[in-house]
Amino acid sequence: MKHMTHTIKHHLTDALLMAYSAGSLPEAFNLTVAAHLSMCDECRARAGAFDTVGGALMEETTEAEMSKGSMAAALARAKATPAEPRVQPARDGVLPAPIQAYVGGDLDAVTWRPVGMGVKQAILPTERGATARLLYIPAGAAVPDHGHRGTELTLVLQGAFTDATDHFGAGDIEVANEELDHTPVADIGADCICLAATDAPLRFRGLMPRLAQPFLRI
């Protein structure tokens, strides 16, 4: 994934970055934030600033005494397991590395399910409480009009979409709260692929999508 810092217009909020740094976001949101940070050095630097706050708070916390021999035990543990090669380098393809880790590869490894009107989705396996899904919106098509109870994060991975608020291109992230009813429409030029995370079920306006909702897990 090539980082594209200079073209990104829509960034994460401070509250989300602080919660990401503190470790209190649900897994689906963590994934979406990690994917955006992979594409956006501006937000990566802001996240680093929030990590610095965490470091400072830990630094000045009261100390809890460690048991005798704990240092030797930790060192033995460190040497017993081989040095961690778990680096997550940038990968070629449309999906940033953190998403590829959930999919098991790039776009060709995604198992899409149709949700109607040409739109397809793939739900990624995360802990309960929030849902992460990849959305495939054909060029020029619209996602059914929907509102939210909680927060919805939508990160554009390929193509672009427009809704009532603005235009969102690759790397842009939209943070929508319950006041926003929106109908994202993909640009004509290319099919749009997004990662969307929600912490409450979406509410569709039309009757049909609402009836279908329990079956589609939208």
Next chain:
Amino acid sequence: MRIRDRKDEAAFAELFDHFAPRIKAFLMRSGGDATIAEECAQDVMATLWQKAHLFDPSRASAATWIFTIARNRRIDALRKARRPEPEDILWGPDQEPDQADVLALQEETDQLAGAIANLPEKQKALIEAAYFGDLSHSEIAEKTGLPLGTIKSRIRLALERLRHAMN
């Protein structure tokens, strides 16, 4: 740095004495009992030894980096959830961050720590509540009142240098 470059056990012991009791306290305040917190603090220090080669002192101080390892361990231990991380961007084997950048980052880290220590009690309590896991993202105030601009710009610059070195 001595651990990163030379696998220096004396340096590890120094870091352990300083950080392990703080990691343990941090984990206990975040809802872990003393036994789990002790176990996890040892794990965090073991991870530090193993991952020392990934540490970039132009983007994070040791305290900041150790905090991120402890936070990830906490999510793993208390929630048993994965904690997705962004793609790694690392210095190549023959490259190093500039020493001046490392010093500047450390200075600004210290200044931020000073600013946090001097926050009004009520505001500081809110930030602590966020970091010790007592607030959800929707409960965290959008205006944190933290002076983060300078350190953010410093990290941003380090990222630019790193990107440039990679190309």
